[in-house]
Amino acid sequence: MSLIKLREQYPPPALEEKSHSELLHTVYAPNGNEYTGEWKNHKKHGKGIQVWKKSGSIYDGDWKYGKPNGYGTYSVLPPGENKYVVRYFGAWKNGKKHGIGTYYYSNLSFYEGEWIENLRSGWGIMRYENADIYEGEWMNDETHGQGTYQFVNGNWYEGSWREGKKSGRGKFCYSDKGQLYEGVWVDxxxxxxxxxxxxxxxxxxxxxxxxxxxxxxxxxxxVQDAQSHYLNQC
Structure with a gap:
């Protein structure tokens, strides 16, 4: 399943229609935090920007009854820097990453795909710091289900995963040696x-x-008789 189809299938949750009585306000908290945006019933609701002074982070996007909800961008200010860096942009629900979104762990590492309550869950692509790439299913922030892992040296694994490990049927290609292993993996x-x-x-x-x-x-x-023994352990 492509990420384009996922975005079409899971659009960001829509906010309720705003009434004409809503106003744009800037509110400063005693701890230095700042919010500029729309309100409803004394809660952040609509479009708004929240600045957290202590952490130096910013959320710019949709709100619903006091929490990020809809589409928004979360950015941070690295120590010693004067320019904000985007950490996450995408869908939110009840203050958590939920839906389709992209999270940058560093300049070289990022995840793009589905989220459920701040955890990578569903279909997604993960590019690691060393340039390895995983594309496939996730559950509770771990590779889980069917997926392909491409190593930077050209080797690749395609098959089943369980709780972050190869588990079940799969293929591992040693492209540097010109060999292919097809079989069963456990843990x-x-x-x-x-x-x-x-x-x-x-x-x-x-x-x-x-x-x-x-x-x-x-x-x-x-081979099938031997593999059936290990498949029961997956």
Whole structure:
């Protein structure tokens, strides 16, 4: 599922229609915090900008009865800097990241996808600090479900995940060696499967000899029987 389709499927929650009695106000708190925007029944409601003095962070976007709700941008002021840096932009619900949004962990690392109550949950893409990329399903801030992990060296894993680890059926391509492992994983460890030549001609450091053929009458039956034991552990 693409992120474009996700945005169409889960648009930011809409605010209630504003009455003509609502006014734009700037309010300063004793601790130095500042809010400029719309109000309803003495609560932040509508469009507004909140500045937190102590943390040096800003939220600019939609509010609903005192909490960020709808679409908004959260920015921070790094220590020693005079320019704000966007940390998150996207959908909010009841003061939490909820829906489709993008979070920047650093200049090199970010997540774009679905959120549920501040946790990465649903479909999303994560680019890590070392340039590795994961695209797939998440649950409770961990890779969980079906997904593909692309390593910066060209290797990749495609298959099932559980609580942040490879678990279930999957494929791991050693593109540098020109080999492909297909099998079952449990808690991040390959337990049972087959290893075959895959792209040896393009491999940067291929093995000295191709993998020999296994002389079993019914190799698939043997592998399936062995894998069923480990699948029960996933």
């Amino acid at each position: 991040g460890i390959a337990k049972c499967g087959t290893l075959s030549d895959f792209g040896r001609e393009e491999a940067t450091t291929p093995t000295k000899h191709p993998i020999p053929q296994v002389g079993l009458v019914d190799m698939e039956l043997v």
